[in-house]
Amino acid sequence: MTSTARKFNPGLSRGLQYYILLHYLLTLGGSAAFLFNEGSLGLGLKALLGGLVLLAVLSLGLLMERPAWAFYLEGWRLLLTVAVLLQVLALPGLIWAAAAYVLISWGWLWWLRGSVGAAEGLATHS
């Protein structure tokens, strides 16, 4: 019996790749901040922020698999993350910047909605 050397690689549009890359870099920053400081957090806050990190990697991973509902999950994740961070960090001065971030990201997602749930593109390489 033989198996193929082919790799799993459903295609992603260029726009969706940029969306995922940008939001993943933000997630990496947040994750690093969490991991460097989790020792000083209480259990409840640690669970809340750890849960946000896990939700982020889950949502971005699902966007790459492109089920249609991943688009809605990502929209809700953005809202939840910003709401929790504003509350936890107690930074009311950032509320307009946070709102702008969510709205721009939502708009970007809406523009990309054809890429999510639709199969397209070729794997770029082996």
Next chain:
Amino acid sequence: MDLNPVILSIPIYFLLIGIELLVQAFSRDPIYRLNDAVTNISCGITQQVSGAFLKVGLVAVYELTYQHLSLLQIEPSWWSYVLLFVLVDFCYYWAHRMSHEVSLFWGGHVVHHQSEDYNFSVALRQGSFQVIWTTAFYLPLAVLGFDTLSYIFISALVTVYQFWIHTEKIGKLGPLEWVLNTPSHHRVHHGRNPKYIDKNHAGVFIIWDRLFGTFQEEEERPTYGVTVPVNSWNPLWVNVQHYAGMWQQLRQCRSWADRWHTLINKPGWRPDYLGGYMAPPEVDQHSPKIQPRP
């Protein structure tokens, strides 16, 4: 502030990933795919976040063993650290080997092998449940008398060492190949070609594989991944996929003996009435690696 060397080394990990990306940019040699690399790093994040909760209990197990069962009290010194480094690496070999040869343990470790690429980001791809199964392999060190802080520090160093061996961009390293685990040896470990499966389990010193009969030289270029591909970029699903399959098999087993064997035998073991052992298939090197348009 976390003083764990694994966490403190995060900037170095990303620096090395950046260097590999630069190599890719200049050589046009494909090393990274966005989806695969993102999933690798996401698995690392998932493991570290879940570990933030698990480690308290697991460290407590080591500390309790040290407090109540240690035969000696070994004072930290340069020689004790050197000895501990070698012993941790020895324990790592067996923990790692059993993680491949016992299906229940493989479910925690399989995550690290699911990537079909081989680059520095694969080093970060770790299973969240692995530590639950491997902790027991290090408890003899507590019984010997190595204190908890020394153990945590040295085992983190053994982990950090293993980052740089996850690359295709470093060839063979001459005499070092005799003693140390190198990129060449570890590429073999990640291959799913039948001759490469369950070989080269070493962490730092490859001598353990040479001693215990699991050494394999790198010959043809390995095809990376696992024999049952996970086909998912979901970092949570990849952690439980093996256990989901195991649960299905447990439900189909007709006796408790078969259920027990499902848990402790090699991955791929099945009772005869469910098809028997699934041997690793040969890899068709001539099959196209680029997925056709879906």
